[in-house]
Amino acid sequence: MANATVATAGAPTRPVRYGSISQSRRWALRWSYFFLVLFAIFFLMPPFYMLVTALKSKEEIAAITNPWWVYSPTLSNFIELLTQNQYLIFFRNSALVSICVVVVTMLISVIAAFSLARMKFWGSAALATGVFLTYLIPDTLLFIPLFKMMTFVRETTGIELVNHWWTLIIIYPTLTVPFCTWIMIGYFASIPKELDEAALIDGATWMQTLTKIFIPVALPGIIAATIFCFTVSWAQFLYPLAFTTSTTELVLPVGIVTTLIKGDVFNWGQIMAGALLGAAPPLIIYAFLMDYYIAGLTAGATKG
Amino acid sequence: MAQVSLRKVIKKYDEVLAVRGVDLDIADKEFIVLVGPSGCGKSTTLRMIAGLEEISGGDIAIGGDVVNDVPPKDRDIAMVFQNYALYPHMNVYENMSFGLKLKKTPKQVIDQRVRTAAGILDITELLDRKPKQLSGGQRQRVAMGRAIVRDPKVFLFDEPLSNLDAKLRVQMRTEIKKVHQKVRTTTVYVTHDQVEAMTLADRVVVMNAGLIEQVGTPNDLYHSPATKFVAGFIGSPAMNFIPCQLEQAAGALRVRLNDKLAFPVPDGRTARYTSFVGKPNLVLGLRPEHIAETRPHTEPNQHDFEQMIEVVEPMGMETLVYFTINGAEVCGRVNPNAGATAERTMKLRADLSNMHLIDDTTGKVI
Numbered sequence: 154m155a156n157a158t159v160a161t162a163g164a165p166t167r168p169v170r171y172g173s174i175s176q177s178r179r180w181a182l183r184w185s186y187f188f189l190v191l192f193a194i195f196f197l198m199p200p201f202y203m204l205v206t207a208l209k210s211k212e213e214i215a216a217i218t219n220p221w222w223v224y225s226p227t228l229s230n231f232i233e234l235l236t237q238n239q240y241l242i243f244f245r246n247s248a249l250v251s252i253c254v255v256v257v258t259m260l261i262s263v264i265a266a267f268s269l270a271r272m273k274f275w276g277s278a279a280l281a282t283g284v285f286l287t288y289l290i291p292d293t294l295l296f297i298p299l300f301k302m303m304t305f306v307r308e309t310t311g312i313e314l315v316n317h318w319w320t321l322i323i324i325y326p327t328l329t330v331p332f333c334t335w336i337m338i339g340y341f342a343s344i345p346k347e348l349d350e351a352a353l354i355d356g357a358t359w360m361q362t363l364t365k366i367f368i369p370v371a372l373p374g375i376i377a378a379t380i381f382c383f384t385v386s387w388a389q390f391l392y393p394l395a396f397t398t399s400t401t402e403l404v405l406p407v408g409i410v411t412t413l414i415k416g417d418v419f420n421w422g423q424i425m426a427g428a429l430l431g432a433a434p435p436l437i438i439y440a441f442l443m444d445y446y447i448a449g450l451t452a453g454a455t456k457g
Numbered sequence: 458m459a460q461v462s463l464r465k466v467i468k469k470y471d472e473v474l475a476v477r478g479v480d481l482d483i484a485d486k487e488f489i490v491l492v493g494p495s496g497c498g499k500s501t502t503l504r505m506i507a508g509l510e511e512i513s514g515g516d517i518a519i520g521g522d523v524v525n526d527v528p529p530k531d532r533d534i535a536m537v538f539q540n541y542a543l544y545p546h547m548n549v550y551e552n553m554s555f556g557l558k559l560k561k562t563p564k565q566v567i568d569q570r571v572r573t574a575a576g577i578l579d580i581t582e583l584l585d586r587k588p589k590q591l592s593g594g595q596r597q598r599v600a601m602g603r604a605i606v607r608d609p610k611v612f613l614f615d616e617p618l619s620n621l622d623a624k625l626r627v628q629m630r631t632e633i634k635k636v637h638q639k640v641r642t643t644t645v646y647v648t649h650d651q652v653e654a655m656t657l658a659d660r661v662v663v664m665n666a667g668l669i670e671q672v673g674t675p676n677d678l679y680h681s682p683a684t685k686f687v688a689g690f691i692g693s694p695a696m697n698f699i700p701c702q703l704e705q706a707a708g709a710l711r712v713r714l715n716d717k718l719a720f721p722v723p724d725g726r727t728a729r730y731t732s733f734v735g736k737p738n739l740v741l742g743l744r745p746e747h748i749a750e751t752r753p754h755t756e757p758n759q760h761d762f763e764q765m766i767e768v769v770e771p772m773g774m775e776t777l778v779y780f781t782i783n784g785a786e787v788c789g790r791v792n793p794n795a796g797a798t799a800e801r802t803m804k805l806r807a808d809l810s811n812m813h814l815i816d817d818t819t820g821k822v823i
Contacts, residue, residue: 345540345542347538347539347540347542348542348544350507350509350529350536350538350542351536351538351542351544351603352544352555353509353528353529353530354507354508354509354529354530354534354535354536354556355530355555355556355559355603355607356530356556356559356560357530357555357559361559365555366544369546370544370545370546
């Protein structure tokens with residue numbers, strides 16, 4: 154401190170304009186907050202409308218009042234929905250399907266990505282590209298051939314695959330595995346080669362290298378893939394609509410639409426309440442895993 | 458006992474020969490440094506010893522056993538990588554003990570070995586830290602610790618100091634030398650930095666274009682390089698190469714650099730050089746320290762000459778002067794007080810007793 158004082162005392166006195174940097178930073182912040190608020194309003198509008206409608210009684214929904222406000226809030230929609238057996242079955246089916254699909258997908262794609270990214274073998278590059286190309290085919294084109302395959306299975310083995318909720322566990326990975334494998338290939342490829350060479354010299358087998366080094370280091374990537382996989386399975390609409398019909402076999406998105414819309418009668422209050430409750434699990438998972446995700450990203454996995 | 462021997466080792470990538478038949482014998486406890494420009498095959502050679510690259514031809518033996526097809530983990534080697542390759546999710550202790558754990562070594566033995574190695578490297582208080590909490594030098598120490606705890610037959614270092622700043626590099630160089638003096642394990646060390654090679658090695662292996670140019674002690678390489686490549690690669694600033702002709706005048710040999718400048722060849726070398734009189738493509742090799750300012754007292758084989766100085770670089774303890782002879786840029790090292798000034802002529806003195814004559818057609822030192 155003493156030195157600093159001496160130095161300043163000897164320095165030429167010249168008027169210096171302070172704060173220009175902090176001022177420009179302040180303006181940048183103001184603009185970013187402005188747009189953040191704008192986007193937040195834009196994106197929160199539909200959920201807010203869902204919430205408002207879910208809290209209204211049938212009469213209030215039908216009445217000509219301000220649609221963006223609820224005057225006599227009621228939980229009747231939620232109570233009716235949750236006391237109905239159907240909704241709970243849809244919820245259970247959705248949860249089981251999504252969890253199983255996440256497990257199956259991650260088991261396949263982590264191992265597939267590791268071998269494609271690290272164990273150079275004949276055709277590994279072509280295979281990796283092939284995996285990605287598979288993802289580019291839209292699912293609307295795939296469900297007819299998939300249906301044909303299921304019919305073929307029934308004709309040859311007698312096992313009925315159509316109209317079972319667990320069939321979706323076989324079908325969804327056709328969407329999730331290619332994409333998750335692709336994410337993981339990218340993530341594994343970013344891990345320095347020396348890390349597995351060090352493990353190799355340390356005496357680790359390929360499997361040990363994967364479980365003890367790659368999976369912990371690539372955890373942020375694995376979490377990103379898991380989030381993606383869960384979201385896809387939870388929100389999938391087309392496949393369950395095509396492959397399941399009985400009320401006991403339906404998953405949430407299809408179940409709400411098919412049971413709460415009867416002909417041209419829309420049970421808006423319950424539809425909104427159901428959708429709101431259905432959006433909760435992904436929300437909770439995002440909130441919980443995002444912390445890990447961001448922590449993982451900033452941990453400096455490799456040399457810094 | 459862990460000698461390492463390479464016999465006609467070849468590495469081919471598709472049709473490209475990266476290593477073109479390397480023969481090398483490394484004695485037990487020896488510190489060998491492979492040095493050369495990038496792409497010379499030194500790292501590939503090291504990786505072949507480690508078992509990280511398959512060899513395309515020849516034999517590699519560690520401790521007398523041919524290990525061509527032995528996987529890395531069974532070669533009893535330890536390797537330190539350029540970017541440390543520490544496991545980022547493990548702390549220092551776990552990093553160091555990982556290999557031993559995989560080998561199912563008893564816990565007490567692991568603990569004792571980790572602590573001994575940590576003591577040698579002075580990282581005992583870092584054992585609980587994660588790699589990201591360490592500085593570059595500390596990470597390098599941990600990487601070395603990981604190698605030491607395994608008590609391997611051979612240490613392999615792949616440019617371990619390249620990621621460190623200049624000051625730390627010098628410090629760690631000394632550390633590595635100290636560790637080798639304590640641990641006495643056969644070591645193969647790869648670097649592109651000739652200073653590192655000279656300071657660390659018992660013997661230096663200079664590689665170029667997939668072949669060994671010369672193997673020798675640091676002093677051997679410096680004072681008696683076998684080829685123009687070694688002569689130019691070892692030493693900083695590099696050796697001067699001046700195109701010249703060898704002529705016989707009045708029974709004595711002379712190296713003629715241009716119309717005005719010719720130096721007599723030292724007596725001890727005349728016999729060796731005689732057959733090259735009048736031959737084309739000869740180059741005089743003279744290190745910068747053998748070109749200095751003139752002094753009153755003359756030793757044998759020292760010859761004064763005058764030159765127009767083009768560039769002056771004061772280094773503190775010495776001053777480098779640059780000038781051109783026969784189209785070649787020449788560097789000399791003069792005393793800072795000798796009054797070297799750019800674009801002025803200066804009286805210089807060449808000491809020919811350490812000259813080298815190079816046949817530029819073969820690249821060999823005569």
